[in-house]
Amino acid sequence: MRLARHTVLTRCLQLRCPNCGKSGILAGWFEFREACGTCPMTYTKEEGFILGTTSIGYVMHVV
Ligand SMILES: [Zn+2]
Structure with missing residues (x-):
């Protein structure tokens, strides 16, 4: 199932599952x-999540 970006963003802002729209995430x-x-949507962080955000934050701070 392909969803529009505004649908996913709206569901996330409403704290609903971005895939199916059910509450309770x-x-x-x-x-x-x-x-x-x-x-079947999972909300766990992928490997490298912390490393990626730390790197981006460091580069933004230096620049
Ligand atoms: Zn769901």
Whole structure:
């Protein structure tokens, strides 16, 4: 299923699953669930997530 970008953005801002639109993606105030209970979407971070954001932040700070 292909979704429009504005649909995904709207669902994320409403704290709903970006894939199916069901609510309940948070396990707590600052914690995501590992996966959606309705569709096969996973919310876990991919490898290199921390390294990538740290690198971008360092470059933005230096420049
Ligand atoms: Zn879902």
